[in-house]
Amino acid sequence: MAADVTNGAIVQPLSATNTLKLTVTSTGDVFVNQAPVTSNRY
Numbered sequence: 001m002a003a004d005v006t007n008g009a010i011v012q013p014l015s016a017t018n019t020l021k022l023t024v025t026s027t028g029d030v031f032v033n034q035a036p037v038t039s040n041r042y
Contacts, residue, residue, distance in 0.1 A: 005030055 007024040023031040030037040 005022050005024050007022065009022045011020045011022060013020045020032050023034070025031075
C-alpha cells in the first residue's frame with residue numbers, strides 16, 4: 001500500500017549498481033525511479 005511507502009526513500013536494490021528512489025503522490029500513486037508501480041492483485 002502507498003501508505004506503507006515513505007516518499008523520497010532510497011531503498012536497497014537487488015544489485016548494488018542500481019539505486020531505487022520511491023515517490024508517493026498526494027493521490028497515493030507510487031513510483032520507483034519515475035516508473036509507476038502497479039499491482040496485479042485482484
